[in-house]
Amino acid sequence: MRHKFQAESVYLALTGLYTFTFSLVLTVALVYQTQEAGLNPFQLVITGTATQVGVLLFEIPTGVLADLRGRRLSVITGIGAMGLAYTLMGASTSFWTILAAQSILGVGLTFVSGAQEAWIADEVGVENAGRVYLRSAQTMQYGRLAGIPAGVGLGLISLSIPILFGGFMFAATGLLMFFIMPETGFRRSEAAEGSVRIGFARTLKEGARVVRTKSILVTLFAMVAFYETAGEVFNRLNVAHFIEDIGFPAIGHFEPVVWFGIMRMASAVVGIALLQYVRHRADTSSHEVLSRWLMRINLLQLASLLAFAFTTEFWTGMLVSLSATNLSRAFQPLYIALINLHVDSSVRATVISMSSQVDSLGQVLGAPLLGVVGSLVSVRAALVGTSLMLGPAVALNFLAIGQYRRTQLAGGQPAE
Numbered sequence: 001m002r003h004k005f006q007a008e009s010v011y012l013a014l015t016g017l018y019t020f021t022f023s024l025v026l027t028v029a030l031v032y033q034t035q036e037a038g039l040n041p042f043q044l045v046i047t048g049t050a051t052q053v054g055v056l057l058f059e060i061p062t063g064v065l066a067d068l069r070g071r072r073l074s075v076i077t078g079i080g081a082m083g084l085a086y087t088l089m090g091a092s093t094s095f096w097t098i099l100a101a102q103s104i105l106g107v108g109l110t111f112v113s114g115a116q117e118a119w120i121a122d123e124v125g126v127e128n129a130g131r132v133y134l135r136s137a138q139t140m141q142y143g144r145l146a147g148i149p150a151g152v153g154l155g156l157i158s159l160s161i162p163i164l165f166g167g168f169m170f171a172a173t174g175l176l177m178f179f180i181m182p183e184t185g186f187r188r189s190e191a192a193e194g195s196v197r198i199g200f201a202r203t204l205k206e207g208a209r210v211v212r213t214k215s216i217l218v219t220l221f222a223m224v225a226f227y228e229t230a231g232e233v234f235n236r237l238n239v240a241h242f243i244e245d246i247g248f249p250a251i252g253h254f255e256p257v258v259w260f261g262i263m264r265m266a267s268a269v270v271g272i273a274l275l276q277y278v279r280h281r282a283d284t285s286s287h288e289v290l291s292r293w294l295m296r297i298n299l300l301q302l303a304s305l306l307a308f309a310f311t312t313e314f315w316t317g318m319l320v321s322l323s324a325t326n327l328s329r330a331f332q333p334l335y336i337a338l339i340n341l342h343v344d345s346s347v348r349a350t351v352i353s354m355s356s357q358v359d360s361l362g363q364v365l366g367a368p369l370l371g372v373v374g375s376l377v378s379v380r381a382a383l384v385g386t387s388l389m390l391g392p393a394v395a396l397n398f399l400a401i402g403q404y405r406r407t408q409l410a411g412g413q414p415a416e
Contacts, residue, residue, distance in 0.1 A: 007123035008132055010181050012139045014116065017173045018079065019140035023147025025086055025166035027264055028155040030239040031257050036159050037093040041240055041379055045371025047095075047102045048236045052367070054106020055113075055360040062110040063353025071119035072183040078111025079174035087167030090160045106360075114352035117336050121348060122185030130284020130337030137333045138275045144268040152261035159257070214342055216403045221355050223396035224335060225362030227298065230389040231328050232363045233370045233382065234305060238321055241308070241379045246317045263318055271326045278330050290338040291401045294331065298394045301327045305387035309380055 033039045033047065066074040081104055089101035121129040154162040239260065242248070248259045283289040304324040311317045336352065343351045366389065374382035 007120060007182055007184070008135075010177075011116070011120045011123075011132060012136055014075070014173070014177060014181070015136045016139045016143040017176075018082075018170065019143035020147040020150075021166050021169040021173065023144040023264065023268075024151040024154075024162050024169065027148050027151030027261055028159050028162045028257055029089075030236070031155070031260060032093075032159040032163065033098060034239060034243065035256075037095065037098060039095060039098070041237065041374035041382070042368075042371045043095055044240065045233065045236050045367050045374065047098055048232055049364055049367050049371075050099050050102040051106035051109070052232070052360040052363040054103045055110050056357055056364055058107050058110040059113070059353045059357040059360060060350065063114040063350045063356075066111075066115035066118065066353075067348070067350050070183055070186050071115040071122075072177075072181050072186075074111045074115035075119065075181070076174050076177050078108045078113075078115070079170050079177065081105075081108030081111065083167045083170030083174065084108075085167070086163050086170065090163030090167060093160075110353070110356070113356050114348075114350070117340075117352055118348040119183065119186070121340055123182070124185075126340050127285055129340055130282075130290075130333070131279070133333035133337055134275060134279045134282070134284065137329060138272055138279070140329070141268045141271040141275065144271070145265060148261050148264045148268065152258060155257045155261075156255070216400055216407065217339070217342055217351070217355075219396055219400040219403060220335075220339065221358040223294075223298075223393050223400060224355060225359045226389050226393040226396065227301070227331065228359045229362040229366040230301075230305065230386045230393070231324075233367050233386040233389075234308075234324060236367070236371075237374055237379050237382055237386075238308070240374070241383060242314075242317065245378075245380055246312060246314055249314055263321065266318070267322045267325050270322050271329050274326050274330055278334070282334065284334070284337040285341070287338065287341055287404055288401075290334050290341075291397070291404065293334050294338070295394070295397045295401070297327050297331045297334075298390060298397055301331075302387055302390040302394065305383065305390065309383035309387055 030044070033044060039047065062074060062078075085101045085105035085108060088104065089098055092098070117129075117133070120132055124132055151162040154165060242259075243256060248254070248256060254262075278293070282293050301324060304320045304327065307320040308317060308324060311320060339352060339355060340348065370382045370385050373385055
């Protein structure tokens, strides 16, 4: 008989474990792809785009299935797919193998995204979910702190070892969740009755209706598409910017993988402090408060990315890179908490998945163009273009705030 662990504790363990594993892998992954596989800036961005193509194709179908058949199975399946992806990536330096692995990773992410947030919201209640999301984001920083030295240590032996070990860790995490992850809050909707095909169509139709009839959701989806596209390009090119344009201090004659490990450790520490501050300042049950926090983050992120693009000095580059990275980590839980305020439980995973699909579409359309700029002009030029993409995100954030206020004046209320 499966143990009924407290849902919040399981959620924190889940996010902590897979963040540890992601941290272990990502500490060396871009160095591995740049130095061992020899990928150019365009190829680096395209491998990231391959992940987003997987997300684009599978995000909504997996979200609908999570609403139909349960979120627990979806999460476990996704974690297993991530394990396969990293095992494949670590086994070969071929561009095409890495491209295939990143595509599988994207599919795995779709089974987890939306499903895990919807699962914990059902288990603890929407009014408590925002608090849990922020607490989880902090736990993820501790996972990063643990994963970084492990990735650096294994990477000094061989850059492929942390990636292969990450594949094993994801497989082990999926197995653990099979035994300890409860699902007591999930209730199948009427759409789930009968055949999977009919239930799928009904749930998808209802999720689309919710988005179509709430213009604020459309605006928020567009905002996050610009925001996350900028973040994706920054994530793919910041390593190349340090290696090609900025360089590293001569202190200790460290290898680049060590410096990136130091930066990731510093980033995790800053992230813990930032998320603790946000947890105590942000009322995650208030649309107005969440909107103001997202606006601040958007503006600060724009300034950070622009400063990073133009810096030529390591310590300044490290500072603004830490700022950009941790602002993104605070943005995501606040954004999901805001979406939850406007969506019913029966289609929560579907609507969150729709948001992720719009986000992926933006990345698929925008990121390769900036990758071409990085290859034909310079990495610095691509990063300048990345920072400018946040301008529309800021404008859309303003628009969403106005839409909400007009709804309130008209007597409308977000769904609880």
